[in-house]
Amino acid sequence: MTTSTSDPRDEIRRRAAGLGFEVCRFTGLDAPWPATARLQAFLEAGRQGDMDWMAATADRRAHPRSLWPDARSAVVLGLNYGPEADPLEGLALRDRGLISVYARGEDYHDVIKGRLKQLGGWLASRTGAGLKVFVDTAPLMEKPLAHQAGLGWQGKHTNLVSRDFGSWLFLGVILTEAVLTPDAPETDHCGQCRACLDACPTAAFPAPYQLDARRCVSYLTIEHKGPVDPELRPGLGNRIYGCDDCLAVCPWNKFAQAGREQRLAARDDLAAPPLAELAALDDAAFRARFARSPVKRTGRDRFLRNVLYAIGNSRDPDLVPAARARLEDASPLVRGAAVWALGRLLPLPETLELARSHADAETDPTVLAEWAAVQST
Template sequence: MTTSTSDLRESIRHRAAELGFNVCRFTGVEAPWRATGRLQAFLEAGHHGEMAWMADTAERRGHPRALWPEARSAVVLGLNYGPETNPLAGLARRDRGLISVYAQGDDYHDLIKGRLKQLGGWMASHLGADLKVFVDTAPLMEKPLAQQAGLGWQGKHTNLVSREFGSWLFLGVILTTADLPADPAETDHCGQCRACLDACPTAAFPAPYQLDARRCVSYLTIEHKGPVDPELRPGLGNRIYGCDDCLAVCPWNKFAQAGREQKLAARADRVEPPLGELAALDDAAFRERFARSPIKRTGRDRLVRNVLYAIGNSADPTLIPAARARLDDASPLVRGAAVWALGRLLPRAEVLALAHSHADAEADPGVRAEWASVQSA
């Protein structure tokens, strides 16, 4: 390592810190890595569910050089979003909806990408090399890169764990054609712990370090487009967007400092919002409420579907009117979820009376199946 290269790396770290990143480390990207085989096994097992884009981009996703053959080094950056309080405390407040910590503020993709571009512009003027910036919407496996660069390690829940920041790091990557000396990789410090595996409410981990997304609450509430498997609905509890359980129980969090900066601060209307209030959202109200949130990409119908499952899990009869109001919703996805919720909350005689007045007039086969299910329960 030349003095000039060392100075340049420290200058990049300094500039990254000025932009608000909590950690900045370097790694090479030319050697083969185990992540390629893990991705292939994940796809072959069908664990990606409906996320066809993962299979469609598998060749480019498998290795950074497959995505950009000229790349030689990666600058991997982390931004701490650790919460001030235990995000699982809200599980006991069943009339409220739980939104994952990362989505309680404005969309982190926009914030991180803007900062990556600023850092990339600064690097381009000093490196004399090409570069590209990536957030987690790109076909790049940023978590194995982060482990290789020493930010942390992929825990048994498959997320990155840091000895400094626990399980609460947003990641960003800058690939460059410059040859920058690598930092030491991080090793696995999970040991015999299986807290994250045992905490999963839907048993989404077939084995340590393996995730079956088809059972994951985050996948089911965000990526999955249709009705959720009735077997899995009770496990959703009052989680209406994402799930923090496996992250929040990680023992390494006790060494982390809550560090969510002001631009990522939680908005009051996204911290345990009332389920009845969310169930009443129409499309315009949904768009207004979640205008700068990652939740906006899910769309109103999927969110209200999740809210109705939470209402069905609430055991709260005061939420019956909110569910009943959605029986005539324009969306079959929402109507079907409302039927299930009412089947859980109402006495059987009232369920049968509602079925008598609604089921025969229902045109959607999926909703008709929901009515048949609650009638035969």
């Protein structure tokens, strides 16, 4: 990069730190890539659920050079988003919804990509080499790259674990044509611990280091498009967007306090918003409330589905009016979730009375199935 004999990575790290990244490490792209076999096994088992894009992009996702053949090195960066308090405390607030820690502030995709572009622009000007930046929206497996670069290891919950920041790191990657000296990869430090596996409310880990997304609360509340399997709905609790359970119980989180001044700011109104208030959102109000938040990407109907499942799980009769109001919603997904919620909140005679007054006018088969289910209980 220069005629100096100093390690050019030192200046890259300084620049990265100035942009708010707590960790910046490097890896080449010639090492064995076992992540390819793990991805193939995941897809062959159908564990991606509705995420058809994972299978459609499997060839490009198989290796960083499959995505960009000219890449020679990766700069892998981490940004700490460790919460101020234990996010699992919110599970006890049954009349409120719990939003995953990562989604309580500005959309991290936008924040990190902007910083990566600044760093990448400087790096390209110094090296003259082409580069591309990534923040988990492209078919690039960042977690294996982070392991190779030494940021951490993929724990038994399949997320990255860092000895310095626990399970709370956002990742960003710069692939470059430049050849940079790689850092040593990290080793696995999970040992005999299985806290993350035992914490999962829907038993989404068929084995350590394996995830079945079809049972994962994050997948079900964010990616899954239709009604959630009734068997899994109670496990959602009051989690209305994502899930922090397997991350929050990781013992390595005790080190995540370091660098706290760099973490992304959370919005107070997204920590544990009232379920009744959220259930009343129309599309315009939803978009306004979650502007610049990752939550907006689910869309209003899918989000209200989650809110209504949380209302049903609350067992709080004071939330009956909020659920009843959604029986007339334009979205069948929302109406069906309202039916399920009321079936959990109301005595059977009242539920049957509602069925008599609403089911006859219903035409959507998924909502009719919900009415049939509550009448058969």
